[in-house]
Amino acid sequence: MSAAGAPVIEASGLTKRYGRFTAVDGIDLAVNKGEVFGLLGPNGSGKTTTILLLLGLTEPSAGTIRVLGLDPLRKPLSVKRRVGYLPDQIGFYDHLSAEENLAYSARLAGLASAEANRRISEALARVRLSDVRGKRVAAFSRGMRQRLGLAEVLAKGSEIAILDEPTSGLDPQSTHELLELIRELAADGVTIVLSSHLLSMMQSLCDRVALFSRGRIGLIGKVADLTADVLGGTHVVEVEADGIDLATALKEAPHIAAVTPLKAGRWRVDADADVRADIARRVVQAGGALSGMTIRQSSLDEVYARFFEGEDHDQAA
């Protein structure tokens, strides 16, 4: 993950209404240069609409957006020239080859023929599709199509890459390959806005994430900060002990946010530091017998599950 610079995407009070349904409801957002920024949320929570607003493909009902310092509505061509987009379930012209598809996009982007050919060759090599460059896309697997989409973003020389559910429907091997490519893209300093349901992937890739719910951003920040805010701690310790009530034993202990009984003689402790030594000492002091203890970092899955507890999985109107 790269160090973040000045904001390249800024949205303020961004709203999009479709009739009486509000898809995006007054969101404020800032994505910094070189950052990998994740958009999380159930289906219909406003992620894709936000992406379309950033690209100028749909007009906001209210609010302002700046992408690379430009208004996507007033300067859509300049924005689209510098921003690459990999849509969810990307489509290509099946009767054309991989190379012809990219060449068409390059011509639309206004690239000169020689420059376009060079960039396309480089991009195809990078996504490991050079050997099938002349094959019709109809024969491509879903994973190959997603890689070809990434090649289009690369060939364009995008400063910002917006990837909407890039791993949706891919098998594990294809997902792994695509994630490696996204990491390479991030290492090159490209700002990445990533929407996905793969929370472990988002946790490992993203510098910051925004949790969308019903068109609003419920939470935004680094994963560690979110786990602290939502779960009360960044670490989860599972303790097995006999002869004590752990909640009472840890009542005065520092760094501990919550003690939750799981079953008889077993507890989950949320803490904002590694508190295993302190727990062990207090269990012994209370006269208990410690039989086991494991620690792990709080995951984005837990944050997500806790944040969306009791909400509909699909939020579309």
Add this chain to the structure above:
Amino acid sequence: MTRQREGSPFAGLSTVALKEAADHMNSARIHLVMLLVILTAIGSVYAAIGQIKATIGEDQFLFLRLFTTAQQPLPSFVSFLGFLIPLVAIALGFDAINGEYSRRTLSRVLSQPIYRDALLTGKFLGGLIVIAICLLTLWLLVTGLGILSLGLPPGGEEIARGLAFLFASFVYAGVWLAVAMAFSTLVKSPATSALCALTLWLIFTVFWPMLTPLVAGAVAPVDLLDPMTAVHQIAVEQGLSRISPNVLYGEATLALLNPATRSLGLLFPSQLSGALMGAPLPLSASLGLVWPQIAGMIAALIVLFTIAYVSFQRQEIRA
């Protein structure tokens, strides 16, 4: 608040148009439709040549007869074109926009630095390029067949009239291409939009000629004591029938390819006073005669394209 858009709305237009034209030229769908058109055209022209050789000794516009002469059971070349051009145009345009949605290519294409204007107009132009190439090829084929069979080159006015006919056919095809494209933006499914366009084509080809006398009879009944009511009914019927582009095209080709045609509407004996019956009109007079028909088809084309344009501009891009 007015918003000035950046750059040209037609940036990327030629790229889209040439890609669309190339796609059509390589598609099996167009190959099949064009094969049908060419075979029927050759058949009708071949039959016309036989008829011309058998019946006409001397004619100032022998070449134009190639287009208009019919020999049972085959209709004339012009009749075939009037019937088949809409099919070619519908085949070119029925999935222009909704096909992009169903292939999920639309958002990817529109994320390139182009406006929707360029995409829609480019697709329309791409279709027109293919139609122009097909019609020109067909026209040259018929002319070549005529020269070979009749042993005579066409005269200057015949070529000029032939080119005017080519232009009228091009505009007529443009109307049907605009119909197909309008349905492709209004209807989500390509199969449904094809069906809608074909239904309209069937209505105008088969049912419209049956409907117009009935509607005219109901709207403007004839009073046996007032002969002008019969004139009024004919005028209403003609007005209604001219809603159909097929009728406009038929009238335009009639006047262009048959120079003796003096009127496309009602003609009273008093208006023919001093006229030499059967004498050909000069080309300029024939062009003046068909100008309303051509202008009507161009207007229909513009209206239909505008419907497609407005509909496409208002759509949400989520594919």
